[in-house]
Amino acid sequence: MNYSKKIIDHFKNPRNYGKIKKPSAVGQVGNKVCGDVMKIYLKIENDIIKDIKFETLGCLVAIANTSLLTTLVKGKTIKQALKIKKEDLVKKFGKIPSIKIHCSFLAVEALKKAIENYYEKSTNSHVRRNR
């Protein structure tokens, strides 16, 4: 399979992988199609994504895509991060075999899940504070 240089680079040297010790939020999704798992950790301060880390059990495209996504998201506001669509990743990477498109969904979905988790947590703590 012929992948672009950019994909290969992110696969070989993944950016922002690993865990965040005390994350503000975590999002995990599984890929029903082939059984892969993707996890995203966020550190959020004042609605800004200060840090993002990922862990992936998946193919080359899944790993490279998440790595790319983390670079797009880091330092951005939550609102900006939510605007990123899977199509943006595909565009940035150039040709991906069509069978691998679902892998690029994974990253975006895990990010969404993490942000949802952040909102849940903050409303919960809000409720607690107001009690």
Add this chain to the structure above:
Amino acid sequence: MKRIYLDYAATCPVDKRVLKEMLPFFSEKYGNTGSLHSFGQEAKIALEKARERIADLIFAQTEEIIFTSSATESNNLILKGLLKKNDHLIISCIEHPCIKETAKFLKTKGVLVTELKIDKQGFVKDLEKSIKKNTALISIIHASNEIGVVQDIEKISKVAKRNKILFHTDAAQSFGKIPINVKNIDFLTASSHKIYGPKGAALLYIKKGLKINPLLHGGGQEQGLRSSTVNIPAIVGFGKAAEIAKKEIQEDYKKQIKLRNKIITQALKIKACYLNGDQNKRLANNINLRFSNIEGEALTMKLDLEGIAVSTGSACASTKLEPSYVLLALGLKPQEAHGSLRISLGKYTREQEIDYFLKILSQSVKELRKLSPFK
């Protein structure tokens, strides 16, 4: 970058001696085996010489060898050419897709099919229990293309004989690599490109006296069983490859088994690495490993970026995004099959290559595990 090919089960390079033998048959000796003139005669002689060399390798008679274009064709030919409506066919669950899919097709034509399960080591089970009154054929793969496990075809053929059932074996992976004698085998499939011959030539062995129908009708080549202009260069190459195999089979086997065992011993030292399939009754050139908590396509690609060519049974690598059915049949869970890797050696594999591979392998596994959410 130097490249290391460890995917001989997929296909092999053509042996230079084979290529040399083939070359005149493209532009000098290009006759049609069906022609009467000297060009035709020269082609016909070459065809029969190839047939002799191949028959010699498996202790067959020359007229028992039918040339085809691929192992897939041979397997289609035997199943479709033999079985009729209401016949019962027994295959195993780890047959190559060309047997599995043909059997599936024949089901729609009224053939009844039983798929034998395998045990945890990879050997077929329950053969005798599955035999019915109308069982017409047992077709069992000799050595698995994925896990390399070699079935006891002597035993299977005896069961078949006792029950007066015909026996076919797909020997694409074992032909030329382990000694085969067709004495107790009725039909056998083998292919040229797995033994350092060219692609585009294969054979179906049919025991003398047994009759099947052709897939292709036409000029009546190959005793009417395979009409088509004979692909002389490829068949000449196949014949030469068989002749070489006959001479070098022992030496190649010894060399490869040493390297195979080295890989198995060293790889199993890597944390959470396991061998798929029986450790001993497997081809000398096959190693099928699995690593917990990483994905095989990523691992295969990581190795490829270092110049090493292997293959995987991971769902992520398959066009259907399903894990290998052979690995699942061994009793592995999909997530276990996920981290699998097939390494297959050949006669050109050198020890330094294996050392380099082992180094890169453990490095790559470590790197991917760092990325994995499961530790």
